[in-house]
Amino acid sequence: MKTMPVKTESPNKNQKEENHTDKNGQEVKVAPKITRFKSNRERARTLVTSFKKDDRVLILIWADPDAMASALAMKRLIRHRVSEVTIAHVNEIRRVNNVAMMQLLKIPLVKLRQVKASEYNKKILIDSQPPHNPDFMQFQYDVVVDHHPLTTGWAAPFVDIRPEYGAVSSIFTEYMRSLKIKPSVALSTALIYGIKTDTNNFEKECTIQDVLCFQYLFKRMNRHLLHKIEASDIRRSELKYFRKAFEEIRVRKNRLLAHVGRVPNPDILVIIADFLNHVHDIGWVFISGEYRDRLVVIIRCDGYRKDAGKLAQRVFGPLGFAGGHREKARAEVPLENISLGPQGFTTRTLLRLLERHFRK
Ligand SMILES: [Mn+2]
Incomplete structure (x- = not known):
């Protein structure tokens, strides 16, 4: 890069x-x-x-x-x-x-x-x-x-x-x-x-x-x-985010989602998303985390009759920055732009944000 x-x-x-x-x-x-x-x-x-x-x-x-x-x-x-x-x-x-x-x-x-x-x-x-x-x-x-x-x-x-x-x-x-x-x-x-x-x-x-x-x-x-x-793209100290991602994984139809929580560097979200994109029968991967005052969402799909960039823009564009290509996209949204319950942002919040758009 x-x-x-x-x-x-x-x-x-x-x-x-x-x-x-x-x-x-x-x-x-x-x-x-x-x-x-x-x-x-x-x-x-x-x-x-x-x-x-x-x-x-x-x-x-x-x-x-x-x-x-x-x-x-x-x-x-x-x-x-x-x-x-x-x-x-x-x-x-x-x-x-x-x-x-x-x-x-x-x-x-x-x-x-x-x-x-x-x-x-x-x-x-x-x-x-x-x-x-x-x-x-x-x-x-x-x-x-x-x-x-x-x-x-x-x-x-x-x-x-x-x-x-x-x-x-x-x-x-x-x-x-x-x-x-x-x-x-x-x-x-x-x-x-x-x-x-x-x-x-x-x-x-x-x-x-x-x-x-x-x-x-x-x-x-x-x-x-x-x-x-x-x-060599993972620090030993970052392995715990994999555990967190595995604990949080939810699958709805062919969509896999997980919110990893606070991360010291959004790069680890990219690595986790790329890894989970290898799973058979999964068409979409959404991995989110909180970095500084932002929610970062990494989106992966196979790009076949799908467009991650367009989806990112539709879901997260109105809230902050979103963009990418057919198979890869990323969104960065100030957390203050998302209405959060007492538990803050969770995998459930991510699921809700996305489900609205997939129903359309
Ligand atoms: Mn150069």
């Missing part, structure tokens, strides 16, 4: 000179200049030769699989040319898969708060652009490599942004290939996982380049490591 960094509209103080004002005094934000190259090889060579042996390089990322893998590849590209490379992340790493990736592939990460950024003379931003996050905005970058839509109001000497690519991991795989640098097993596994998560296993839009990179890396990765990373 592509974790989009927090967008902010605040002006970039350090890089304001990249903008100018129009005749009405309105600030016009200018897009960064993207250098064109004759070949991939020339582009990759320009990137690595811009680093010198005294350089101390800080790579900044919003740590998701694509960014972690790409940062690791960037480090591989320049580590023998410079005196130091540190990868710093601005977010908390919460998803257990990402923690597993970091640990199993030994990706050296530090929190941005723990590094003295002023000790680094070169800065690289990967899988993000400066306006994506206030923490990114405080620096001038020497290199920005990303695949999100191009933003404005900043500039860097080397900018490579390819919104058509499914993953930045593919861009880095191309850099390495064109420089004839063979990625290690750990790096290949990281890059494959980066491509798989950002393209949602090629279900989302991507290019033929993503597929070719995948094919190239596939021979070099370790599939046991990859499998362990992909499979």
Whole structure:
């Protein structure tokens, strides 16, 4: 899953000179200049030769699989040319898969708060652009490599942004290939996982380049490591929510429902719903839980003559946010928008909310 960094509209103080004002005094934000190259090889060579042996390089990322893998590849590209490379992340790493990736592939990460950024003379931003996050905005970058839509109001000497690519991991795989640098097993596994998560296993839009990179890396990765990373999505402390879900399960016709109660993170509801969607003869799965001041409902169905997204909108749209696809949907409703009895929200409440709509 592509974790989009927090967008902010605040002006970039350090890089304001990249903008100018129009005749009405309105600030016009200018897009960064993207250098064109004759070949991939020339582009990759320009990137690595811009680093010198005294350089101390800080790579900044919003740590998701694509960014972690790409940062690791960037480090591989320049580590023998410079005196130091540190990868710093601005977010908390919460998803257990990402923690597993970091640990199993030994990706050296530090929190941005723990590094003295002023000790680094070169800065690289990967899988993000400066306006994506206030923490990114405080620096001038020497290199920005990303695949999100191009933003404005900043500039860097080397900018490579390819919104058509499914993953930045593919861009880095191309850099390495064109420089004839063979990625290690750990790096290949990281890059494959980066491509798989950002393209949602090629279900989302991507290019033929993503597929070719995948094919190239596939021979070099370790599939046991990859499998362990992909499979590690439950914390031991979250097993108790499975028990609660099993206790609460109600089945009406081909519909399975359970309210799990308060959860520390709605991701566990998704895992439980996906698991229960494997049950034979069940057409619909509804798993709800309370997260902060919201009711979160995860909906699954087989998508055959069913539309989870439409149902979610019909039932929960008037109460809060609801949306999704034919087989998968999600609703998030402020609890204050639902009239609750003294027992609060229960599986029975969920059943009542849904039955009204199924009767129609
Ligand atoms: Mn990405």
